[in-house]
Amino acid sequence: MNEENNNMTEAIRQLSICNACRYCEGYCAVWDAMEFKAVLNEGYVYHLANLCHDCRDCFSACPYNEPVHEFKLNIPKALGQVRVDTYTANVRPKFLKFALEKPVLVTTTSSIIAVTVAILYASLLFGLNKFSTLPVTTIIPDAFFKPVTIILYLYTVVIWSVEGGSYWSKINEKAHINVYGLIKGIYDAIFHTNFRGGGTGCKVPGKNNRYFRLTVHSLVMSGFIIALVSIAFYPDIYGYAGTAYLLGSIAISLGTAGLIYIHLIEEKGSRSQKQSAMDYPFTILLFLTGITGVIIPISIGTSWFNWNFLIHDALIMVVFLLAPFSKFIHPIFRFISLIKYNSDTKNLIQ
Amino acid sequence: MSQKVIVIGGGNAALSSAIESAENGDDVTLLEAAPSSLRGGNSKYTRDIRYAHDEDEFTSGSYTKNELRKDLLSVSGNFENVEVAELVIERSQEMARWMQWHNITFKKGIKGTLNLSRTNAFFMGGGKVLTDNYYDLINKLKVKVLYGAPIISVNIANDAVKGLTALIKNEKNQFTADKYIFASGGYEANKDWLSQFWGEGVKNIKIRGSMFNTGLPLKSLIGNNVLMCGVEKAGHMVAVDSRSPEYDAGIVSRIDAIPWGIVVNKNGERFYDEGEDIWPKRYAIWGRLVAEQQSQTAYAIVDNKTIEKFMPTAYPSIDANSIDKLAAKIGLKAPELSNLISTFNAGITKTGEDVTEWSNHQLGIPKSHWAIPIDTPPFHAYPLSPGLTFTYQGIRINRTGRIELKDGELENGFAAGEIASGNVLRSGYLAGFGLTIGTTLGRLAGGWENE
Ligand SMILES: Cc1cc2nc3c(=O)[nH]c(=O)nc-3n(C[C@H](O)[C@H](O)[C@H](O)COP(=O)(O)OP(=O)(O)OC[C@H]3O[C@@H](n4cnc5c(N)ncnc54)[C@H](O)[C@@H]3O)c2cc1C
Ligand code: SF4
Ligand code: SF4
Numbered sequence: 042m043n044e045e046n047n048n049m050t051e052a053i054r055q056l057s058i059c060n061a062c063r064y065c066e067g068y069c070a071v072w073d074a075m076e077f078k079a080v081l082n083e084g085y086v087y088h089l090a091n092l093c094h095d096c097r098d099c100f101s102a103c104p105y106n107e108p109v110h111e112f113k114l115n116i117p118k119a120l121g122q123v124r125v126d127t128y129t130a131n132v133r134p135k136f137l138k139f140a141l142e143k144p145v146l147v148t149t150t151s152s153i154i155a156v157t158v159a160i161l162y163a164s165l166l167f168g169l170n171k172f173s174t175l176p177v178t179t180i181i182p183d184a185f186f187k188p189v190t191i192i193l194y195l196y197t198v199v200i201w202s203v204e205g206g207s208y209w210s211k212i213n214e215k216a217h218i219n220v221y222g223l224i225k226g227i228y229d230a231i232f233h234t235n236f237r238g239g240g241t242g243c244k245v246p247g248k249n250n251r252y253f254r255l256t257v258h259s260l261v262m263s264g265f266i267i268a269l270v271s272i273a274f275y276p277d278i279y280g281y282a283g284t285a286y287l288l289g290s291i292a293i294s295l296g297t298a299g300l301i302y303i304h305l306i307e308e309k310g311s312r313s314q315k316q317s318a319m320d321y322p323f324t325i326l327l328f329l330t331g332i333t334g335v336i337i338p339i340s341i342g343t344s345w346f347n348w349n350f351l352i353h354d355a356l357i358m359v360v361f362l363l364a365p366f367s368k369f370i371h372p373i374f375r376f377i378s379l380i381k382y383n384s385d386t387k388n389l390i391q
Numbered sequence: 392m393s394q395k396v397i398v399i400g401g402g403n404a405a406l407s408s409a410i411e412s413a414e415n416g417d418d419v420t421l422l423e424a425a426p427s428s429l430r431g432g433n434s435k436y437t438r439d440i441r442y443a444h445d446e447d448e449f450t451s452g453s454y455t456k457n458e459l460r461k462d463l464l465s466v467s468g469n470f471e472n473v474e475v476a477e478l479v480i481e482r483s484q485e486m487a488r489w490m491q492w493h494n495i496t497f498k499k500g501i502k503g504t505l506n507l508s509r510t511n512a513f514f515m516g517g518g519k520v521l522t523d524n525y526y527d528l529i530n531k532l533k534v535k536v537l538y539g540a541p542i543i544s545v546n547i548a549n550d551a552v553k554g555l556t557a558l559i560k561n562e563k564n565q566f567t568a569d570k571y572i573f574a575s576g577g578y579e580a581n582k583d584w585l586s587q588f589w590g591e592g593v594k595n596i597k598i599r600g601s602m603f604n605t606g607l608p609l610k611s612l613i614g615n616n617v618l619m620c621g622v623e624k625a626g627h628m629v630a631v632d633s634r635s636p637e638y639d640a641g642i643v644s645r646i647d648a649i650p651w652g653i654v655v656n657k658n659g660e661r662f663y664d665e666g667e668d669i670w671p672k673r674y675a676i677w678g679r680l681v682a683e684q685q686s687q688t689a690y691a692i693v694d695n696k697t698i699e700k701f702m703p704t705a706y707p708s709i710d711a712n713s714i715d716k717l718a719a720k721i722g723l724k725a726p727e728l729s730n731l732i733s734t735f736n737a738g739i740t741k742t743g744e745d746v747t748e749w750s751n752h753q754l755g756i757p758k759s760h761w762a763i764p765i766d767t768p769p770f771h772a773y774p775l776s777p778g779l780t781f782t783y784q785g786i787r788i789n790r791t792g793r794i795e796l797k798d799g800e801l802e803n804g805f806a807a808g809e810i811a812s813g814n815v816l817r818s819g820y821l822a823g824f825g826l827t828i829g830t831t832l833g834r835l836a837g838g839w840e841n842e
Pocket of ligand 1: 400401402403404405422423424425430431432433434435436437438439440441541542543574575576577599600601603604605606607608640641642780781807808809810822824825826827829
C-alpha cells in the first residue's frame with residue numbers, strides 16, 4: 042500500500058514536470074492524453090501508465106533524467122511501477138495478487154505441475170509403452186478437448202472482464218466512451234500505432250532496428266489470435282486450420298524470441314524491474330507453447346508426436362489459467378485505455 | 392587537401408559545423424566543455440526552428456523571407472550586421488531539409504492535438520534527440536570528440552589563431568589546427584561575469600540553460616581585439632519558478648500564470664501592468680522586471696477559476712483557502728495583500744464577455760487587459776525568479792563566417808551560433824531562431840560556401 046502511494050506520488054511529480062514541457066508529444070498516446078488534463082489525478086495516472094508500453098523514446102529524449110539531473114526523471118520506470126500497481130490492485134480474486142508478485146515462481150511451478158499431470162494422465166491411462174502409438178484423438182478425444190477449451194476460454198474471459206471492470210471504474214471519470222473510440226482503439230491495438238514513435242520507432246533495442254519491437258510484438262499478437270481461432274477446428278490438424286495453427290505458432294515463436302532478445306540486451310535502468318520480472322517468465326512460457334506448436338506438424342508420424350502434443354496442450358492450459366494473474370492482464374487494461382484515450386480525443390475535437 | 396579543423400563547443404552550432412566540415416573531407420576534432428552525459432549546451436533544451444519556406448509538410452503554410460525579415464526587425468529594431476543577417480535569412484530556407492537529411496525527424500500534424508505552426512517546425516523529442524543524433528552522425532563521420540575539455544584561452548597573433556589551451560582533468564593541454572570554429576555559446580552561466588551588471592543579486596538569477604556556457608573562449612577573444620556586437624548587459628530573461636535548480640531547468644521552470652492574476656514583490660506591492668499586452672505569452676519581459684525587485688523575488692497570484700487556463704507548472708502551486716492564509720504561507724503581510732486584492736477586484740471594468748478586454752485603471756499601476764477578479768478559492772501562488780535564457784553580446788563576423796578584427800579578419804578563425812547571434816539579433820528574441828542562427832552560421836563556418 043505504502044509503496045503504491047510512493048509510486049503514485051513519484052509518477053505525479055515526474056509527470057507534472059512533463060506537463061510543463063511536453064517535448065515528447067507525438068511519441069505515443071501518453072503525451073497526447075496528458076494534454077487533456079491540466080491537473081493530474083490518480084485515476085488519470087493509472088490510465089497513462091497503461092498507455093505506456095516501455096518503448097523508451099521519452100527516456101532517451103529527456104534532458105532531465107536521473108542520475109545526472111536534479112529533476113531525476115525516468116518516465117518509463119515511473120509509469121511501469123504504477124502500471125504494475127494497477128495490475129495488483131485490480132487482480133481478481135484478490136488473493137492471487139501473490140502470482141503477480143512472484144511471477145517466476147508461479148509460472149515455473151504451474152508449468153511443471155501441468156506437464157507432470159499430463160504425463161501422469163497419459164501413462165496411467167494408456168501405459169507408457171502404448172502411449173506414443175495411439176492416435177491423438179484417442180488420447181485427447183474431441184468430446185473432451187472442446188468442452189475443456191470452452192471452459193478455459195470462458196474462465197479467462199470472465200476473470201478478465203471482472204478485472205477490466207474494476208480497472209475501468211478507477212479510470213473512467215464520467216464514462217463517456219464512443220464508437221469512434223472503440224473502433225480506433227481496436228485499430229491502434231492491432232496496428233500498433235503507438236509503436237511507431239511518431240516516425241522514429243522504438244528506442245529499444247537500438248537505433249538501427251527501430252521497428253524491431255513493433256515487428257516482434259505484432260507477430261506475437263497476430264500469432265496468438267490466429268492460433269486461438271484455428272484451435273476451434275481441432276482435431277483437424279492437417280488441413281487449413283492446421284496450417285493456420287502452424288503459422289500462428291511460428292509467429293509466436295519468432296515474436297517471443299524477439300521480445301526475449303530485447304529483454305536480454307535492454308538497458309535495465311530505464312524500466313520498472315517489477316514489470317520486467319513479470320514479462321520475462323510469461324514470454325518464455327509463450328515461446329515454449331509456440332515452439333511445441335511448430336513441432337506438431339513436423340513430428341507427425343514419429344514416436345514423439347503424442348508427447349509433444351500433450352506438453353503443448355498442458356502449456357497452453359497454463360497460459361490460460363495464469364492469464365488473468367500475470368503479464369497477460371496487459372492486453373485488457375491497455376485495450377481499455379486505448380478506447381478511453383481515443384474516445385477522449387474524439388470528445389475533445391468535437 | 393584535408394585540413395585540420397578544431398570545433399570549440401558541443402551544441403547545435405558546433406555539431407552543424409562539425410558535420411559540414413567532415414562532409415567536406417576535413418580532419419575534425421570537437422572539444423566540448425561538458426562531460427558526455429551533459430553534452431549539448433542550450434541546444435538540448437530546444438524544440439523548434441524558424442525558417443523561411445514555401446509550403447512544406449513540417450508547417451501549416453509558407454513563410455516568406457520578407458515576413459521573416461519583418462518579424463526579426465520587429466523584435467530587435469535593426470540588424471547589427473545586415474550582411475550576415477541577410478545570409479542567415481536566405482540560408483534558413485534549406486535548413487529543415489538539411490536537418491532531415493541528417494537524421495532529424497520533424498513532427499507532422501496527425502492528431503487533433505498536434506497543431507502545426509506556420510512559421511516554426513517542431514522536431515520529434517526536442518533538442519536532446521537533435522544533439523544526440525548529430526553526435527551519432529559525427530561519430531560515423533570520424534570526427535574526434537573530446538568531452539570535459541573546456542577551452543580556457545585562445546592564442547592569437549598576426550591576424551590568425553595560433554592555438555588553444557584546454558583544461559582537461561585539471562591539466563592544461565595545447566591544441567593547434569589549420570582552422571578554428573568557435574561555437575561555445577554565450578556566457579549566461581558565468582555568474583562572475585554577470586555580477587558586473589547584477590551585483591550581489593546574481594545569485595538569485597536562475598540560468599535556464601547549460602551550466603557549461605561560461606563564455607571563456609569569448610572572453611579570451613574579447614581580450615584579443617576582436618570586434619564585438621550586441622549589448623554586454625543584455626540577456627533574454629523570463630520569469631521562472633524560484634524553486635527550480637540554479638542551472639539547467641530548461642523549458643519547464645517558466646511560469647505562464649502572470650496575465651491571469653497579479654504579481655507582487657516581497658513588500659506585497661504590484662510593480663508592473665500584468666495585462667499590458669493582449670497577447671498572454673509575453674512572459675519575456677518579466678524576467679527583467681522580477682530581477683529589479685528586492686531579492687530578485689516576486690509572487691504570481693491567481694485564483695482557482697483560472698488555474699487551468701495557462702500551461703501547467705513543473706512545481707505545484709502554493710495553495711490556501713483565503714488570501715490571509717496564502718499571504719502567511721509565502722511570507723507576505725496579510726492585511727496588505729488582502730487590501731490590495733480587494734481594491735483590485737473592486738476597480739475592475741468588465742467590457743463585454745471577453746476577459747482580454749477587462750481592465751483596472753483605478754490603481755496606481757493599471758492592469759490593462761485580463762483583469763479577472765481574484766475571488767474564487769483556493770488561491771494559488773507561484774514564487775518567481777528571473778531566469779536567464781542567453782546573453783546577446785558576441786563576436787562580429789563577416790560574410791565568410793570569419794571573425795572580424797578592429798582592422799581586418801582572423802584568416803583561420805570562425806564563429807557560429809549564440810556566440811555570434813548578436814550579428815543578427817542585438818536584443819529581443821524570436822522563438823526558434825537561435826537554432827537557425829547556429830545551423831546556418833555553423834554550416835557556413837564548416838565550409839558550406841565551398842560547395
Ligand atoms: C530553455 C531554452 C529553450 C530554448 N528553445 C529554443 C527553441 O525551441 N528553438 C531555438 O531555436 N532556440 C531555442 N533556445 C535558444 C537556443 O538554445 C540557442 O540559441 C542555441 O542552442 C545556441 O546554440 P549554440 O550551439 O550556439 O550554443 P549551445 O547549444 O549553448 O552550445 C554551447 C556549447 O559550448 C560548450 N562550451 C561552453 N564553453 C566552452 C569552452 N570553454 N570550451 C569548450 N566548449 C565550451 C558548451 O558545453 C556547449 O556544448 C532555447 C534556449 C533555452 C535556454
Ligand atoms: S520526459 Fe522529459 S523531455 Fe519528455 S516531456 Fe517529460 S520532461 Fe519533457
Ligand atoms: S516509454 Fe514510450 S510508450 Fe512509454 S511513455 Fe515513453 S514514449 Fe510512451
